[in-house]
Amino acid sequence: MQLWTVNLNTPDWQNAPEAPGVCAALSAGGLVAVPTETVYGLAADATNGKACAKIFEAKGRPQFNPLISHVPSLEEARVHGRFDALALRLAEAFWPGPLTLVVPKNEASPISDMATAGLTTVALRVPAGPVMRFLAERTGRPLAAPSANLSGKISPTLAKDVIDDLGAALSFVVDAGPCTVGIESTIVGIVDGTPRLLRPGGISREDIEDVLGTKLLAASPDMRPDAPAAPGMFASHYAPNASLTLNAQEVGPEDALLSFGPEPIPGAEHAQAEFNLSPDGDLAEAAASLFQGLRTLDASGAGIIRAQFIPSFGLGEAINDRLKRAAAPRP
Numbered sequence: 001m002q003l004w005t006v007n008l009n010t011p012d013w014q015n016a017p018e019a020p021g022v023c024a025a026l027s028a029g030g031l032v033a034v035p036t037e038t039v040y041g042l043a044a045d046a047t048n049g050k051a052c053a054k055i056f057e058a059k060g061r062p063q064f065n066p067l068i069s070h071v072p073s074l075e076e077a078r079v080h081g082r083f084d085a086l087a088l089r090l091a092e093a094f095w096p097g098p099l100t101l102v103v104p105k106n107e108a109s110p111i112s113d114m115a116t117a118g119l120t121t122v123a124l125r126v127p128a129g130p131v132m133r134f135l136a137e138r139t140g141r142p143l144a145a146p147s148a149n150l151s152g153k154i155s156p157t158l159a160k161d162v163i164d165d166l167g168a169a170l171s172f173v174v175d176a177g178p179c180t181v182g183i184e185s186t187i188v189g190i191v192d193g194t195p196r197l198l199r200p201g202g203i204s205r206e207d208i209e210d211v212l213g214t215k216l217l218a219a220s221p222d223m224r225p226d227a228p229a230a231p232g233m234f235a236s237h238y239a240p241n242a243s244l245t246l247n248a249q250e251v252g253p254e255d256a257l258l259s260f261g262p263e264p265i266p267g268a269e270h271a272q273a274e275f276n277l278s279p280d281g282d283l284a285e286a287a288a289s290l291f292q293g294l295r296t297l298d299a300s301g302a303g304i305i306r307a308q309f310i311p312s313f314g315l316g317e318a319i320n321d322r323l324k325r326a327a328a329p330r331p
């Protein structure tokens, strides 16, 4: 595995000597860890079925769970998917940014069935993080990239997290520092003219509904390839090694505390470890630090992580979605 450390504040980072090697690795079907504004992605050429198969293998991910393809522009996205008026409006409002759109796949799109899990729809995103856009543009290929963690485990927001989990499977890791949003993209499906929220994420439901002028409906079961089989059960995902409980009212000396806001809960000062997602109670800050908080508390060795209540509006909906899945019974 080779490392490319990118300083996005230098104007000519794209001309670094590592750039051609990273592009060549992708074009040859290799796996490259690439940062986006949400989380680090495990990227491969989406048009190369074998390369996409390596993603599933490295993550231990079930092959029925399709991948998001990252493209440099809306224009390029329209090569692969059919955008109706509402899908176009969302793309124009939020791209580049943490929004993924699931739309009908164009017959002519070269994105492989391995990336879409054989579905007639395709998940597309133009990320704000410039490294993924640059690599998609320079290689001339859509880049399939799930989060660069082992399937079911905590998502990575630092290059170090990726190297810990997946280092051996990678040709390159691109390190551009911490991800600013810190939680995965919001996924909206617009397949039959009706916008549906498939996954809450880095753009709030409220902001999307403002642009649409209508409410987002819930996902229909056929649009959630990774959905739990039984309604009301959360599939386990984002799981730390410790067990996780939600809405903590107090915390014991052997427990770790994932806190939020300025008010300590009873026992907080004696907890084995504490990580405050946002002492000011700011939901964007909490989203950005969520996965590092879980990783840090897991490393404390505590058997139980207790998470404090987090309100469910704005980015709180996505934070609570991740916490509920992290707390769900493990397979």
Ligand code: TXA
Pocket (backbone or CB within 6 Å): 036, 038, 039, 040, 041, 042, 065, 066, 067, 068, 098, 100, 102, 116, 119, 121, 122, 123, 125, 127, 145, 146, 147, 148, 183, 184, 185, 186, 187, 198, 199, 223, 224, 225, 226
């Ligand atoms: O922020 C993100 O979205 C990150 C970065 C790397 O872009 N990626 C990410 O990918 O979170 P992943 O694979 O962890 O999650 C992709 C989700 C999965 O839940 C998958 O089921 C869903 O997107 N998905 C992909 N294609 C789909 C499709 N055609 N229909 C419905 N859901 C789809």
Ligand code: MG
Pocket (backbone or CB within 6 Å): 146, 147, 155
């Ligand atoms: Mg993931």
